[in-house]
Amino acid sequence: MRTFFVYILANRSRGLYIGVTNDLVRRVAEHRSATGSFSARYRCSRVVFVEMASDAMAAIRREKQLKSWRREKKIALIEAMNPGWDDLSQNP
Numbered sequence: 001m002r003t004f005f006v007y008i009l010a011n012r013s014r015g016l017y018i019g020v021t022n023d024l025v026r027r028v029a030e031h032r033s034a035t036g037s038f039s040a041r042y043r044c045s046r047v048v049f050v051e052m053a054s055d056a057m058a059a060i061r062r063e064k065q066l067k068s069w070r071r072e073k074k075i076a077l078i079e080a081m082n083p084g085w086d087d088l089s090q091n092p
Contacts, residue, residue, distance in 0.1 A: 004059035
């Protein structure tokens, strides 16, 4: 059984990037080393929210749901789990 992750990256000014992956460590490393991508251009490299899903379709549905939310709702979701906007990739 594979595990999938829906995640939100943020930059210092709280710009947001939402994605889905089956290997969070690898994907975050890709974001941090990428050039020319959205996350590189806006320096979104801090993992501020992570949610697990048991199958790919559920993870993709959740990603699309989060992307459709207004910014205020996304921020409320992040702050409910991570009020300090700490980088969750630093604390496994």
